[in-house]
Amino acid sequence: MSTTHVRPGYFRKNGIPYSANVRMTEFWDLFTDPSGTQRIMITQQIEDPEYLYRTWITTYNFKKEPDASKWDPTPCSSRW
Amino acid sequence: MIKFRIFTITNIIVLLGTLLTSGPAFAQIDLSGVWGFVRGQYGQENAGGSDIGDFTGIPINDEGRAVGLSFSAAQWSEPERQCQYYSPRYVSTGPFALNVWSDTDPVTGRIVAWNMGAWIDKDIVTVWMDGRPHPSVNAFHPYSGFATGTWEGDTLVIRTTHIKWSVLRINGLQHSDRATMTQYIVRHGDLLSMLTYFEDPVYLSEPFVLSSVWQLNPKANSSRTSPACEPINESPRLENTSIVPHYLPGKNPFANDYARYYNLPLEAAQGGAQTMYPEFRKKLKDVYHYVPPEKCTRYCCDSPDPAVKCIRDGSGQVR
Numbered sequence: 001m002s003t004t005h006v007r008p009g010y011f012r013k014n015g016i017p018y019s020a021n022v023r024m025t026e027f028w029d030l031f032t033d034p035s036g037t038q039r040i041m042i043t044q045q046i047e048d049p050e051y052l053y054r055t056w057i058t059t060y061n062f063k064k065e066p067d068a069s070k071w072d073p074t075p076c077s078s079r080w
Numbered sequence: 081m082i083k084f085r086i087f088t089i090t091n092i093i094v095l096l097g098t099l100l101t102s103g104p105a106f107a108q109i110d111l112s113g114v115w116g117f118v119r120g121q122y123g124q125e126n127a128g129g130s131d132i133g134d135f136t137g138i139p140i141n142d143e144g145r146a147v148g149l150s151f152s153a154a155q156w157s158e159p160e161r162q163c164q165y166y167s168p169r170y171v172s173t174g175p176f177a178l179n180v181w182s183d184t185d186p187v188t189g190r191i192v193a194w195n196m197g198a199w200i201d202k203d204i205v206t207v208w209m210d211g212r213p214h215p216s217v218n219a220f221h222p223y224s225g226f227a228t229g230t231w232e233g234d235t236l237v238i239r240t241t242h243i244k245w246s247v248l249r250i251n252g253l254q255h256s257d258r259a260t261m262t263q264y265i266v267r268h269g270d271l272l273s274m275l276t277y278f279e280d281p282v283y284l285s286e287p288f289v290l291s292s293v294w295q296l297n298p299k300a301n302s303s304r305t306s307p308a309c310e311p312i313n314e315s316p317r318l319e320n321t322s323i324v325p326h327y328l329p330g331k332n333p334f335a336n337d338y339a340r341y342y343n344l345p346l347e348a349a350q351g352g353a354q355t356m357y358p359e360f361r362k363k364l365k366d367v368y369h370y371v372p373p374e375k376c377t378r379y380c381c382d383s384p385d386p387a388v389k390c391i392r393d394g395s396g397q398v399r
Contacts, residue, residue: 027268059291
């Protein structure tokens with residue numbers, strides 16, 4: 001997955017920024033773990049000519065919930 | 081003409097049959113090479129090291145927490161521990177390059193095993209791909225554990241058993257010799273991603289799941305075997321060499337330091353499965369409100385503000 005044309009924002013809540021020129025490439029891998037639960041591993045490559053010296057590479061993983069009962073997004077906040 | 085058509089159709093059927101039955105050979109992805117550690121993720125883990133008492137997000141049970149709080153870093157001053165290997169779980173958070181190569185059957189050309197190279201403190205892990213079974217549960221537990229692999233599509237799935245008791249986190253958390261590990265390895269061009277699913281019926285109440293990534297880098301400093309280790313004191317020499325450094329239950333003077341430094345609720349700092357999930361925040365919502373520390377008392381160096389003194393640890397002393 002390739003993402004461009006984003007508005008400037010923050011990588012982290014502590015103020016580390018990204019610019020409008022940031023480019024993100026993602027690889028999504030889906031697995032079924034030994035308990036039968038589905039998990040997604042997301043590998044990200046992020047390039048930002050304004051705020052990053054080199055490509056930032058990292059991974060995240062998510063566990064699939066059986067239903068949406070825990071889906072409860074909250075308003076964003078830039079305060080601690 | 082009819083004979084020619086029958087011959088051609090027969091050839092196509094044979095060709096298709098060959099392609100379909102040889103699927104597993106084509107399904108294997110070449111994982112070999114030197115994969116450089118991508119620093120950033122787990123930076124705290126393998127730079128300064130995790131704080132004593134920081135068990136956040138780790139699904140330890142009460143026994144796991146008790147063992148973690150009994151830990152004294154003075155254990156690293158014992159000569160017999162200075163060359164002690166970590167278990168294969170360390171690959172998911174360790175700070176080293178990963179050297180991967182295969183062993184091939186000289187007759188059939190099939191890959192018999194994948195190997196993940198050693199580090200100075202981790203043994204070579206051989207992942208058997210020839211379908212051999214895992215040994216008896218009573219068999220010897222080597223530092224490498226015993227690992228077998230299968231391909232599921234383009235993912236190498238590794239199952240590791242016979243793991244030795246070892247460090248789960250460098251701040252004192254341990255895993256038992258009954259722990260098992262399932263790893264999912266995927267190659268995306270010059271990236272190698274790994275999901276580690278770690279289970280321990282003794283010290284964990286839920287699986288501990290981590291993802292890690294490496295980038296192909298032939299110049300990464302990596303060897304396949306572990307160099308000889310010479311015990312060296314990296315911390316103060318033990319005054320009393322007749323004891324194993326430890327803290328009795330409730331006696332660890334540093335147990336609450338992490339929560340205190342960052343004004344965190346102790347319940348969160350002490351970990352457990354509930355601290356892995358976002359809904360844990362709701363539990364704390366009405367009882368905890370974050371208040372930033374009045375002044376920086378730790379890791380305060382390199383501040384552009386001249387009023388902030390350089391304090392590298394929790395001692396409060398300028399260094």
